[in-house]
Amino acid sequence: MQAFEYYSPTKLVFGLGCIKDKLSAEIKARGYHKVLLTYGGGSIKRNGLYDLVKSELTAAGCAIFELSGIEPNPRVTSVDAGAAMCKEHGIDLVLAVGGGSTMDASKAICAAACYNGPAWDLVLDGSKIKAALPLFTINTIAATGSEYDNAGVITNWDTKEKLPIGSPLLWPQVSFLDPSLTYTVPAIQTVAGSCDMMSHFFEAYFVRDLSPIAQGLIEAAERIAITYTPKALQEPTNYEARAKLLWASTLGCNGIACLGSSATIFPCHAIEHEVSAYYDITHGIGLAIITPRLLRFWLEKDPTVAPRYVDLATNIFGLRRDDYESEEALIEAGLKALEDFYASLGVPSGLSKLGVGSEHFAAMAEHIKTHWIASFDYCYVPMTNEDIVTVLDRSL
Amino acid sequence: MQAFEYYSPTKLVFGLGCIKDKLSAEIKARGYHKVLLTYGGGSIKRNGLYDLVKSELTAAGCAIFELSGIEPNPRVTSVDAGAAMCKEHGIDLVLAVGGGSTMDASKAICAAACYNGPAWDLVLDGSKIKAALPLFTINTIAATGSEYDNAGVITNWDTKEKLPIGSPLLWPQVSFLDPSLTYTVPAIQTVAGSCDMMSHFFEAYFVRDLSPIAQGLIEAAERIAITYTPKALQEPTNYEARAKLLWASTLGCNGIACLGSSATIFPCHAIEHEVSAYYDITHGIGLAIITPRLLRFWLEKDPTVAPRYVDLATNIFGLRRDDYESEEALIEAGLKALEDFYASLGVPSGLSKLGVGSEHFAAMAEHIKTHWIASFDYCYVPMTNEDIVTVLDRSL
Numbered sequence: 001m002q003a004f005e006y007y008s009p010t011k012l013v014f015g016l017g018c019i020k021d022k023l024s025a026e027i028k029a030r031g032y033h034k035v036l037l038t039y040g041g042g043s044i045k046r047n048g049l050y051d052l053v054k055s056e057l058t059a060a061g062c063a064i065f066e067l068s069g070i071e072p073n074p075r076v077t078s079v080d081a082g083a084a085m086c087k088e089h090g091i092d093l094v095l096a097v098g099g100g101s102t103m104d105a106s107k108a109i110c111a112a113a114c115y116n117g118p119a120w121d122l123v124l125d126g127s128k129i130k131a132a133l134p135l136f137t138i139n140t141i142a143a144t145g146s147e148y149d150n151a152g153v154i155t156n157w158d159t160k161e162k163l164p165i166g167s168p169l170l171w172p173q174v175s176f177l178d179p180s181l182t183y184t185v186p187a188i189q190t191v192a193g194s195c196d197m198m199s200h201f202f203e204a205y206f207v208r209d210l211s212p213i214a215q216g217l218i219e220a221a222e223r224i225a226i227t228y229t230p231k232a233l234q235e236p237t238n239y240e241a242r243a244k245l246l247w248a249s250t251l252g253c254n255g256i257a258c259l260g261s262s263a264t265i266f267p268c269h270a271i272e273h274e275v276s277a278y279y280d281i282t283h284g285i286g287l288a289i290i291t292p293r294l295l296r297f298w299l300e301k302d303p304t305v306a307p308r309y310v311d312l313a314t315n316i317f318g319l320r321r322d323d324y325e326s327e328e329a330l331i332e333a334g335l336k337a338l339e340d341f342y343a344s345l346g347v348p349s350g351l352s353k354l355g356v357g358s359e360h361f362a363a364m365a366e367h368i369k370t371h372w373i374a375s376f377d378y379c380y381v382p383m384t385n386e387d388i389v390t391v392l393d394r395s396l
Numbered sequence: 397m398q399a400f401e402y403y404s405p406t407k408l409v410f411g412l413g414c415i416k417d418k419l420s421a422e423i424k425a426r427g428y429h430k431v432l433l434t435y436g437g438g439s440i441k442r443n444g445l446y447d448l449v450k451s452e453l454t455a456a457g458c459a460i461f462e463l464s465g466i467e468p469n470p471r472v473t474s475v476d477a478g479a480a481m482c483k484e485h486g487i488d489l490v491l492a493v494g495g496g497s498t499m500d501a502s503k504a505i506c507a508a509a510c511y512n513g514p515a516w517d518l519v520l521d522g523s524k525i526k527a528a529l530p531l532f533t534i535n536t537i538a539a540t541g542s543e544y545d546n547a548g549v550i551t552n553w554d555t556k557e558k559l560p561i562g563s564p565l566l567w568p569q570v571s572f573l574d575p576s577l578t579y580t581v582p583a584i585q586t587v588a589g590s591c592d593m594m595s596h597f598f599e600a601y602f603v604r605d606l607s608p609i610a611q612g613l614i615e616a617a618e619r620i621a622i623t624y625t626p627k628a629l630q631e632p633t634n635y636e637a638r639a640k641l642l643w644a645s646t647l648g649c650n651g652i653a654c655l656g657s658s659a660t661i662f663p664c665h666a667i668e669h670e671v672s673a674y675y676d677i678t679h680g681i682g683l684a685i686i687t688p689r690l691l692r693f694w695l696e697k698d699p700t701v702a703p704r705y706v707d708l709a710t711n712i713f714g715l716r717r718d719d720y721e722s723e724e725a726l727i728e729a730g731l732k733a734l735e736d737f738y739a740s741l742g743v744p745s746g747l748s749k750l751g752v753g754s755e756h757f758a759a760m761a762e763h764i765k766t767h768w769i770a771s772f773d774y775c776y777v778p779m780t781n782e783d784i785v786t787v788l789d790r791s792l
Contacts, residue, residue, distance in 0.1 A: 001575075001639040003411020008404065014656070015399020179397075213616050213644055220612020243397040247656050248609055256652075260410070260643050 001211055001260040007168070008254050010148050014177040014247065016239065019049075019138060023056040026136070026174045032093035035062045036086055038106045040070045040098045044140070047184050053097055053138065065089050067109075070098065073155045073162065073276055073283070074105035079119040083112035086133060096137045096172075099189075100144030100196075100283075103137050104152025107170045110135050122165055123154050129167040137175045141185050142245035143193030143284065145200060145253035147175035155277060162277035163371060177250060179243035183236050190236075191345045192284030194229040194245060198222060199287040200252030203266045206298070206308060206380040211260030218257050219315045221248040226316070226341055233345070265374040268294050271388060274364035281354045288347040292339045293394045298381040299331070305381060309334060352396045361392045397607055397656040403564070404650050406544050410573040410643065412635065415445075415534060419452040422532070422570045428489035431458045432482055434502045436466045436494045440536065443580050449493055449534065461485050463505075466494065469551045469558065469672055469679070470501035475508055475515040482509035482529060492533045492568075495585075496540025496592075496679075499533050500548025503566045506531050518561055519550050525563040533571045537581050538641035539589030539680065541596060541649035543571035551673060558673035559767060573646060575639035579632050586632075587741045588680030590625040590641060594618060595683040596648030599662045602694070602704060602776040607656030611707070614653050617644040618712045622737055629741070661770040664690055667784060670760035677750045684743040688735045689790045694777040695727070701777060705730060748792045757788045 013022055027035075035057055044050040057064050067082045085091065086109065094113075096106035112119035114131035122129050139147040146152060151166035185193070201218045224244050231241035251257060258264055271294070272286040295312075298305055310327060313319045313334025324330040348354060365388035368376065376383040383391075409418055423431075431453055440446040453460050463478045481487065482505065490509075492502035508515035510527035518525050535543040542548060547562035581589070597614045620640050627637035647653060654660055667690070668682040691708075694701055706723060709715045709730025720726040744750060761784035764772065772779040779787075 001636060001643065003414060005407065005409050007407040011401065011403040013401050018399060211643070212620050212640060213613065213647065216612045216616020216619075217609065220609050223612075224608050240397060243656070244608060247397065247607065251609065260639070 024060040027060040036091045074101040079108040082109035086113035099141040100146045103146035107152040132169040142249040149253040162273040195288035196284035197249040204257040207262045209262040222316045224248040270372045288342045302381045420456040423456040432487045470497040475504040478505035479508035495537040496542045499542035503548040528565040538645040545649040558669040591684035592680035593645040600653040603658045605658040615711045620644040666768045684738045698777045
């Protein structure tokens, strides 16, 4: 087992109707008075959440400022705008209401509000984050787990970069998780969210030294995604399906699935971020397309990693060793089950279906090497630039 | 899935040699200067840990006060003594070095140091805890998980009571977990620790509505106990075995294994606490004796709970449904595997081997009904006083 430090101080409030009265109580208990309410395209106005949040903030005696229109793949321009509002109005709490994009942008806003300079500085060098405003989140989609981690991903459209921002100061203080808020998530976003969640856990699963506690947790989360995503699609207001997906996704990025294992460098995320920085495709869909190609590439390059692929087949997809004539056949059936599962959700068969071409692949691989959180030498199976391009080519 | 709130703010520092330099750094970062060092019978002086801790505290510029001799099944008299020292010397940090007893007593000391009155008041009514000194722990045994929860168990020898104390204020601030510190744990305590850990997870497993994430985590933890306890006994300095047991045990009581499930009332712990309050037997051993009797009683009283017993047999003990002619036979094999496992560790076949008689069983059942954290009406299978006595009788 590997050494680690772990600190995950966000208070989680989970359940049906968990915002009413509790949001105002948590704010009052901490004495906040000036709130920047951040959200995306306005779906929260259609489903009643906006009104509920406003009434809670009013009950807590807060002055309310709003930043709406935060984009999918949130842009640093929105972060700078939010930080300017915080400075101008003396905001003492940021309340993010939405999905991963809104929460990620809001974390960057919390940091940039306490920094003299452009927010992109803090993306490029997280050690420059010396203070941050407190953040509450109300998460409306089972996907990124941003409600329970201290990082986000910000896109700079000028430089074609999509990079993580992170700091121990960026844990949300309180995150509210009401599964019923995800009833109205469109099917395509439900799929993308589950694919993102699955990728977070796969990133922690395909490591050289996997802690057995982490393995149990990850396999349970993957089984939940496989079982309950189709249920949520068939019956969008199925509380149990939505709740199980939401809770699993919440644990996808806070570190607990990695503790005791060899470090993961989140390679699939690294590759997908490059693609969506160039083409603005939906993150979760990109991950679902790349994942099986990446897994097949690793096994091809280094067959000694086969045992984890057996676990994938048996412990996640419930296949039985006895039903296959060889371990290779079992592994192939597991990978096929994963591909079939993604296809059953309507994930396109390749990136080319989303308008992606190969022209920037070499540049993407080069960019990963210089800008990602760690070198691909520390990948499950170490990868060269050429290897990254191969995986991207096969994902087309 | 059930609603929940979750807040688990302890910083964990895990790994070989994790105390050196890091203990002093964590203290200096928080500016503490007067430390009450608490420990038990002095084993920490034999294995070098005491000297290491003293040198770290000295490096952090701390004045050191000591409370030694904290008992197994720690007594409220020790708590009162520690609290008096804190008040007398203006202690600003309590550092518990030892196992569950030392950590539990130290939590109570942290609370009682900020209270005018006897510590037992705070056991009887946790809402009286309005403030508490900060606590660091250095855990030396894989067992209670007290290093990562906000509760403890205190014994009042005068009233023959062993009761929990808890408060949101009692989370340790930082807990250090070096698996090599558990190399010198005697075999019987290694066994008792694993049995305690297993019971914590079983308490969260045998509930009506088990969250699938919790199920995955719990089954992994039980498999770790079953696999690595014998390894640690055969080879006490096996780092991997000790590390896996220590990390699993750390997650046993912080709540994560319960999130989303129906609430557990920790019934096996309730019953065992009664026995050890009267007879001062080793907690983990008492749990291991009572557990299979309790599980068999539940199944007998309400056969509809059988599916979880199938999970126990298949997911924890790795038995295959196809190898048994009926589900009943599979369940019986799972329960037998559990009993055989405890026996293989040297757990006595019954409480009578530890000097326990039946004379106080009725009083114990009555005491549980009035003093435990919740009524046995909310047990996995609701239990009357007579049912509790039946389980105790069968455990003799």
